[in-house]
Amino acid sequence: MDNPLVSFTGVSKRFGQVWAVKSLDLSITRGEFVALMGPSGCGKTTTLRMLAGLEEPTEGTISIGGRVMNGVAAHERDTPMVWQSLALFPFLNVRENVEFGLKMRGVAKEERTSRAKEWLDRLGMSDFGDRGIEQLSGGQKQRVALARSLVTEPEMLLLDEPLSALDAHLVIRMQGVLSSLQRELGITFVYVTHSQSEAFSMADRVVIMGDGEIAQIGPPREIYRRPATRFVAEFVGRNNIFEGEARGNSLHSPLGTLPLPVTAFGPAVMAVAADRVSANRDRPGEGPSVKGRFLSEEFSGTSILCYFEGSDGSTIKAQVDEEALDLLAPSHGEVFWISWSTDAAHLVGS
């Protein structure tokens, strides 16, 4: 990557006896929207806090714009952050909150006021300048927090699960606000989240972290369609995992012999996305298939996830639409053939 804005080189962070982040290497280009995603305790927030200067790496170097930032205090960096709790100042009104960063940088009063007003206008909060923070709704607070972070026109904005406290409909609206802001301003967003939908819908690249390490980096589609490891396949969700012994072109699993998309030998894990799987009463003529007893269905708006139990007790998921489910009309305990095409399968690292 040419001239990255941010680079982590062999960065590790230890708290007491626990390594929160282990030899992390990551480069982020200017104007990129990168999401750090992973389960709780995977080190994503620690990584973001090290970038902000709120934690010092135990090992390795972090540079921003070519300058090594180890030992540089948070207030000497230009890395504003939006927090899960928003961390607005309750003793200041909306305008004073937005002006705070400018005030700390010694910007004159008139300019502060006009720039704060400009940002409040931009985020549709122009009528709220004199309000107290406690008088705002969750979505309004969110906008104030964004304005406060962006008013200093930073090169990069850090966001730590900024939408996790909002209602579902507000999350979708704020995702739109964030995406368009990032595109218009052309600044780098580093976004920490545990939500797959937030990461996949907004980010240019997603970094999946697990246990303090990077499990996979790539564009959302690549991560979704070609999970690199079993951890990623399981975390990203809606993947069926088949474990067994690869012998050339087939995988010998407890559910039977399944064709592999590539040639491999030894213990192997194969992932098949639930939306690439179909369920039928009759065995399909060709392609891999396994038997499963119908357990339950889960309605999620646009699609339905059906759960089956394989002969070895494992759970198999198939995503179907409403029409298909009506045709199938499964009853509990009924046996179906779950099938997919060979190229929908994907061999992952264990």
Place this chain on the structure above:
Amino acid sequence: MRDATLKYLLVLPAVLVVLATAIWPLIESLRLSFTVGRLNRPGSLDQYLGFENFAWAFLYEPAFWNSVTVTAIYTVLTVALTTILALGLALLLAPGGRFRSGVQALLILPFAMSPALIGVSFRFMFNPEFGLFDAFFGVMIPPLADVSWLADPVLAFAVCVMADVWGWIPFLTLVLIGGLASIPQDTIEAAQVDGASGWRVFRDVTLPQLAPVLGVVVILKSIFSLKTFDQIFMLTNGGPGTATQTLSHYIYFNGMKYGQIGYAASVAWLMVIPMIFLTYAYARFVFRRP
């Protein structure tokens, strides 16, 4: 027995105790403040003077005004010094501060000492012949080498302030540590990433959020400083002369030593005025709506 009757009966003993030990003495002292009230003059406890005692204090008693001045300076100095030092210590000892482990337990020690005992120990340590502090300050500040601290009006006053500040810092520090701990860490970090240096974080983020607790601390300490008696009584007994005579000591002297119960009662009621203001301010701070 009906519940309504029973509940009053159950609370009656407590009410009687409060009436006998707090309410009656208060009313009696108010009554006495309008009488000649001399212990050595029979009948004078019922000899009414109107507001003469109050007028006497204001118009003809330099000693009264002296004790008002001493109390005022003493209160301002002890409140300011204790609060500032306690705030500094609290910042060092609070979660995320520099010296956390173990020291907090040590801190409570001075607070566990009774004020009278603090008075006695400070008098002992400022003894010109074998006092530890006397020798220490003598070495540190040579002009003070041969000075008898408690015999000098200004230095004796300084010793009283020192003893009070020493005794009160722990409690105020603990209260302020509690206050600091309740400030959301996020707001501090948000200020840091927005470019606030350590001092600006303290001034622009920590202090405004600590203000309600600081307000309570200052008011409470003012009340305690205003009514200081035992420590002064043991340390200097108001002397040399009347250099360290606070209002409560002045009241005690007039009432108990000279037997002028009526006059002492009227001065005591004068002292109630600032107390009412402070108590009202305290209640405003503590019970105000969020």
